[in-house]
Amino acid sequence: MNQSISMIRLIEAMNDQPIAFNKHYVFIGCGINGALMLSQLVYWTARTKDADGWIYKTQTEWTQETGLTRTEQENARKKLLELNFIKEKKQGVPCRVFFCVERENLYKALIEYSESLDSSQFAGNLQTRMQETYKLECAKPANKNAQNLQSNTENTTENTTDINLGADAPKAHKFSPKKFLIENDVSEQTAQEFIDLKNKKRKTITERSLKIIFNQAAEAKLTNERVFQIIVFKGWESFNATWNWSEANNQIEQLENPQANQPNIPQNFTADMGDW
Incomplete structure (x- = not known):
């Protein structure tokens, strides 16, 4: 006892x-x-x-x-x-x-992740809740001195006036999904097919969302090229190592290497059965 x-x-x-x-x-x-x-x-x-x-x-x-x-x-x-x-x-x-x-970076990553999934795959509408939380967190002062930010606005404006470059200022770098995919060992054809799929679904492609897919490719021990081929083949919006992708991978393998699935036939074999 x-x-x-x-x-x-x-x-x-x-x-x-x-x-x-x-x-x-x-x-x-x-x-x-x-x-x-x-x-x-x-x-x-x-x-x-x-x-x-x-x-x-x-x-x-x-x-x-x-x-x-x-x-x-x-x-x-x-x-x-x-x-x-x-x-x-x-x-x-x-x-x-x-x-x-770094809450801002974390919330942005979660929102981008949620946007890549269907609502059935992401229970509880996390996207909406994370967006609301992100707005609330961004509205909070980062520290005690942030409360004095408004009173310093005029001085900040005056100090930055002299360095305003106007029309001569360099334009912000525009992210190119296709270039980024090709730089990460995805063929141009597969990259374009993936972009066309995302455009058809009216989904935005971000650098962070692609990095998430690259990470999941490593988890599944697949190349980036193969993972994006699977995404296009299945019509998915993203990729997760835990999803059922093996059958699609096998079908793509068969399409790329049809000879590997043919039986070995001796070169001197003849189909003429008359002598038997």
């Missing part, structure tokens, strides 16, 4: 601090470990007393909360920094690492 009570208490202690894991972070390029760390960072960001959203956690605390090893933590941090979903700073003696979620 005492043993049973001890076991119950142990299980209750194990369930005392469950982690809220957002699986959608996986599909915007974070990977499993990156999504796990980002989920915890988002959770603690909402609870930090720091006005700018900075939080501090030791390596041991990360392990206790997530189960991630030191190497897994470092790889996850590297991935999140590359995606610009978090930023870090070191301060104090001894030196400590502080983390902050």
Whole structure:
């Protein structure tokens, strides 16, 4: 009896601090470990007393909360920094690492991800909710000094007048989906077919949405060329490594290599059966 009570208490202690894991972070390029760390960072960001959203956690605390090893933590941090979903700073003696979620970049990525999926694949209308949240977050001051922004507007305008280049100012770089696809090993024909498909569906192609597909291609261990061939073949708007794509991949393989599916026939074989 005492043993049973001890076991119950142990299980209750194990369930005392469950982690809220957002699986959608996986599909915007974070990977499993990156999504796990980002989920915890988002959770603690909402609870930090720091006005700018900075939080501090030791390596041991990360392990206790997530189960991630030191190497897994470092790889996850590297991935999140590359995606610009978090930023870090070191301060104090001894030196400590502080983390902050780049909420604007994260929300933009989630909105672009949601736009690439059908409503049936993205339950709960996340796109609408994320757009509303993004607007609210952008309306908030980034720090305490932001409240003084309006009073400094006149000075800022005066200081920038002299550097206004007017019509001579360089135009902003326009993103070219086709060029970006070709630069990432997608053939010109496949790139154009994908662009035509997206135009037919009236869907915007962004650099981030393409990078998400590249990431999923790596997850599925497929080339970028093959993944976009599958997207066009299936008429999909995007690609996810967990979707049922293997049959389409096999059909494309058969179309590209018909000889590989033919039986081996000896060169001296004759169809004339008269001598038998």
